[in-house]
Amino acid sequence: MTTTTSELIARCQALFDDLNFTYAREWKAAVPGRIVVGYMPFYVPRELIHAAGGLPLGVLGGGDQLEVIQGDAYYQSYICRIPRSTIELGVTNRLDFVDAMLFPSICDVIRNLSGMWKIMFPHVKSRYFDVPQNFRDDVGGDFYIHELNELRDMLAEVSGRAVSDDAIRASIALYNENRALVREVYAFRAREPWRAPSAEVYLLMRAGMIVTVEEHNRMLREYLAAAAKETRPRRDNSRVVVTGAFCEQPPLNLIKSIELAGCYIVDDDFMLVNRWERSDVAQAGDPLANLAAAYLHNSGDTSAKYEPDQAKKGLYLVEAVRRTRAEGVIFASPSFCDPALLERPMLQRVLAAHDIPYIAFKYAENSGQMQPIREQAGTFADSIKLWSNP
Amino acid sequence: MxxxxxxxxxxxxxxxxxxxxxxxxxxxxxxxxxxxxxxxxxxxxxxxxxxxxxxxxxxxxxxxxxxxxxxxxxxxxxxxxxxxxxxxxxxxxxxxxxxxxxxxxxxxxxxxxxxxxxxxxxxxxxxxxxxxxxxxxxxxxxxxxxxxxxxxxxxxxxxxxxxxxxxxxxxxxxxxxxxxxxxxxxxxDRLRENLARSARAEEDLVWVLESAKAKPSPIDAYFGGVYYIGPIFTAFRGTEDAVEYYRLLRGEISERLARGQGPVTPGGDMSHERYRLVVEGPPNWTSFRDFWKMFYEEGAVVVASTYSKVGGLYDLGFRHDPDRPLESLAEYCLGCYTNRNLPARIDLIEKYMDEYQADGLLINSIKSCNSFSAGQLLVLREIERRTGKPGAFIESDLVDPRYFSPANIKNRLESYFQMIDQRRAGGQSAARAV
Known part of the structure; x- marks a missing residue:
């Protein structure tokens, strides 16, 4: 029986709405010895978790459905929302089945959260996962391979079994397939955005934070097949890239509002981990060296990653605009997000130099009032249609 | 005073x-x-x-x-x-x-x-x-x-x-x-010579900072401390000037210590030490003197601070080492206060609370500085839990005058000092934070 987009997206929506992570709980309970490893944005090598017999679980805050009560007691008003809702998830036992947590090197808030986790949840193995900002194989590469080895050891300790090179190679193959399919979905949406509404693509990608990679690969294939068959009206929308939302996620309604206001989102940075490596990670040879090489030389760009070459600063965004034939960029950043907000003026300068229009606004994961967003995005879409060069 | x-x-x-x-x-x-x-x-x-x-x-x-x-x-x-x-x-x-x-x-x-x-x-x-x-x-x-x-x-x-x-x-x-x-x-070899001078200055700096273990403390390790760390945190570490500065400073503090004097403040010598505090977080700079005054007018002395470790943490034993020049520079960078994880920061504060016989921990939470600020409310809870001493939390900013509210901060500090008094008097029910 063929799955329709609505059936598939309904499943993704249910996964998205479930803040008790029932899928992951059931997955773990199904086979003794399975482990679940939570990770925060923007990137961790999920291959290692998978190779350790684990389920990588993306922990992306509590969204707009979680009432944050205790989490607020840990943070001042001028700190973003994702750490407080993540703490809320922890202290309300919604993550009590998680065996280990990884906190990637994205900003000082998430970095410090790694230490808070050690204190608040001492029975959970937690690790700050550092990535190199030096991109030479013999410098940053050596450091990173060592970090990967330490992570491998930690996962072996948590799972109680060694993580072999062969197992990592097999996981790399699965994630290569996953990334290829994710790229295909993004390319499909950029080609025919009316057939792949961004809220659907978002939920589909978000499912990849929860389900096994094998299952996500199936879902991506099914979506591509089903979406191609959909007949949906093609609107005279402007094509935009959304950037700055790589950590604390926007409410789903915000994504819908942007499209309702007349903008097709043709590229975004919502969940970079899904497509961090831009092409396949090599499978032959030392798998950790291959993961390191992919990180150093074949990974995406975001403000948490240093750009050594001033001349290349921000060009990835220009390239995304060109590749997807976008007509403008929306900077949508969480309030108090240091990486996104410090980066923004530099990216805006680069866009201005390339005559690419942009607008900017801030949100929180629990923002409820969408009217201002709709008005801003609508005005932006109109201005593109009226004033941009044909 | x-x-x-x-x-x-x-x-x-x-x-x-x-x-x-x-x-x-x-x-x-x-x-x-x-x-x-x-x-x-x-x-x-x-x-x-x-x-x-x-x-x-x-x-x-x-x-x-x-x-x-x-x-x-x-x-x-x-x-x-x-x-x-x-x-x-x-x-x-x-x-x-x-x-x-x-x-x-x-x-x-x-x-x-x-x-x-x-x-x-x-x-x-x-x-x-x-x-x-x-x-x-x-x-x-x-x-x-x-x-x-x-x-x-x-x-x-x-x-x-x-x-x-x-x-x-x-x-x-x-x-x-x-x-x-x-x-x-x-x-x-030139680097080794510079590092040897750094180590000499570091030795004297640590002596100065640790002089605050005495009662009364001859220094204020936060407001005064920012002056003391100035040369070694900035363009002078490794210079003869820095060595000379810390030699002079140590001599001056030795004399104060021998005479049983309190710290020098903008208001003159502080004569009566009433409260000994550990402070976490950077100071506000736009109202620095007004901020300091709120402390010394109440007889509050900061005996240890984490901000004075942000450009190098020397009191746990690290010294720049001319025999391991590059490794030593690396270890210096890795060891700076905000490069330590939150549990290590809390351990350090607890140690200060104990060794410096502090009455409590004050956190000045800085809006601008997530590196310091994210997690400070947990730091406060942990220190209170471990030491049984009261903590207080105030908010300001580094250099944005819009975020320094003197009346609000003064109120909180005064309430906090009262809470310490109550605790000393045996009142165990003082509010956890002001």
């Missing part, structure tokens, strides 16, 4: 010496172009001053410029200028004060034009914002940039992998760029 007016404040020899040193560095920066001196801009935590000196380069520190401008009430305008130019109201005000100053002609705190740097030496230690700050400066100056990525102590320890990574970067990235920009060849 005596209260001489400002004109009557007598500056000690060490204070005069530091003033001369700072003025001299700004003076050298102003004439760098005519003197043919190259300039490196770099940050306080994880700075490589001994290495920079090997290349005859001058050291310009954007954070120090922001602090100096903050104390001179100039940063409010600079921050607004940066915000007008598109920088978010949510981000670090050091960054905006610096960018605003550049936008308004790059006139330094002493009223003279600062030179454009020849090299941006980005020591990415303990603070994510540093990386973006230097990318923003690179966008302005279009000059050579050397990145030194210092890994975070996520598990609260320095590993050999971390040291090796930092050393390789110093060898492969930093030194070649310093050589290229300066035209001076690297001489490791």
């Amino acid at each position: 005596t209260h001489p007016n400002a004109a009557q404040v007598i500056k000690d020899s060490a204070m005069l010496k530091q003033k001369e040193m700072i003025a001299s560095n700004y003076s050298k920066l102003e004439t760098a172009a005519t003197d043919g001196r190259k300039v490196a801009a770099t940050f306080v935590p994880g700075n490589l001053n001994e290495l920079i000196m090997c290349f005859d380069m001058l050291n310009n520190l954007p954070e120090i410029n922001a602090i100096q401008n903050g104390m001179r009430k100039k940063t409010g305008g600079y921050i607004m200028e940066a915000e007008k130019r598109g920088h978010s109201e949510d981000v670090c005000t050091y960054v905006k004060a610096d960018l605003g100053m550049i936008a308004k002609g790059n006139i330094g705190p002493d009223g003279q034009k600062l030179p454009a740097p020849d090299l941006l030496l980005l020591s990415y230690t303990g603070c994510f914002t540093f990386m973006k700050w230097f990318e923003l400066l690179r966008d302005q100056y279009k000059c050579e940039t050397a990145m030194l990525h210092v890994p975070y102590q996520g598990d609260g320890k320095i590993t050999s992998n971390m040291v090796s990574y930092v050393v390789k970067q110093i060898k492969e990235e930093v030194i070649p760029k310093l050589e290229r920009v300066s035209g001076v060849k690297f001489d490791i």
Whole structure:
């Protein structure tokens, strides 16, 4: 029986709405010895978790459905929302089945959260996962391979079994397939955005934070097949890239509002981990060296990653605009997000130099009032249609 | 306590010496172009001053410029200028004060034009914002940039992998760029000499900071402490001037200690020590003296502070080591306070609470500084739980005068001091935080 987009997206929506992570709980309970490893944005090598017999679980805050009560007691008003809702998830036992947590090197808030986790949840193995900002194989590469080895050891300790090179190679193959399919979905949406509404693509990608990679690969294939068959009206929308939302996620309604206001989102940075490596990670040879090489030389760009070459600063965004034939960029950043907000003026300068229009606004994961967003995005879409060069 | 007016404040020899040193560095920066001196801009935590000196380069520190401008009430305008130019109201005000100053002609705190740097030496230690700050400066100056990525102590320890990574970067990235920009060849013996001088100054600094274990404390380790750490955190670590400064300072503090005197404050000698505090977090700079006054008027002395460890943590035994020059620089960078994970920071504060016989912990939470601030409410809880001593939490900012509310802070401090009194009197039901 063929799955329709609505059936598939309904499943993704249910996964998205479930803040008790029932899928992951059931997955773990199904086979003794399975482990679940939570990770925060923007990137961790999920291959290692998978190779350790684990389920990588993306922990992306509590969204707009979680009432944050205790989490607020840990943070001042001028700190973003994702750490407080993540703490809320922890202290309300919604993550009590998680065996280990990884906190990637994205900003000082998430970095410090790694230490808070050690204190608040001492029975959970937690690790700050550092990535190199030096991109030479013999410098940053050596450091990173060592970090990967330490992570491998930690996962072996948590799972109680060694993580072999062969197992990592097999996981790399699965994630290569996953990334290829994710790229295909993004390319499909950029080609025919009316057939792949961004809220659907978002939920589909978000499912990849929860389900096994094998299952996500199936879902991506099914979506591509089903979406191609959909007949949906093609609107005279402007094509935009959304950037700055790589950590604390926007409410789903915000994504819908942007499209309702007349903008097709043709590229975004919502969940970079899904497509961090831009092409396949090599499978032959030392798998950790291959993961390191992919990180150093074949990974995406975001403000948490240093750009050594001033001349290349921000060009990835220009390239995304060109590749997807976008007509403008929306900077949508969480309030108090240091990486996104410090980066923004530099990216805006680069866009201005390339005559690419942009607008900017801030949100929180629990923002409820969408009217201002709709008005801003609508005005932006109109201005593109009226004033941009044909 | 005596209260001489400002004109009557007598500056000690060490204070005069530091003033001369700072003025001299700004003076050298102003004439760098005519003197043919190259300039490196770099940050306080994880700075490589001994290495920079090997290349005859001058050291310009954007954070120090922001602090100096903050104390001179100039940063409010600079921050607004940066915000007008598109920088978010949510981000670090050091960054905006610096960018605003550049936008308004790059006139330094002493009223003279600062030179454009020849090299941006980005020591990415303990603070994510540093990386973006230097990318923003690179966008302005279009000059050579050397990145030194210092890994975070996520598990609260320095590993050999971390040291090796930092050393390789110093060898492969930093030194070649310093050589290229300066035209001076690297001489490791010169570095060893500089590091030996650093270690001598560090020894005296630690002695000074630890003098606060005495009752009464002869120093204030936060408000006074920011003066004491000035030379060693900035352009002078590794110089004879710094060695001389700390020798003078130690002598002066020894005398105060022998005489049983309290700290010197802007209001004169503090005669009666009523409260001994540990403070976590940086101070506010735009109302620095008003802020300090709220403490010394109540007889509150800060006996230990974490801010005085942000540019180097020496009281746990680390010293720059001429026998292991590059490794020692790496360990220095890795060991700075905000590069330690939260459990290690809490352990350190607990140790201070105990060893310095503090009455409580005060956290000055800085809006601009997530590196310090994120997690501080947990720090407060943990310290209270472990020590049974009361904590207090106030909020301000580094150099944005809009975020310093004197009445509010004074109220909180007064309530906090009352709470300490109650606790001393045996009242166990004092509120946990004010």
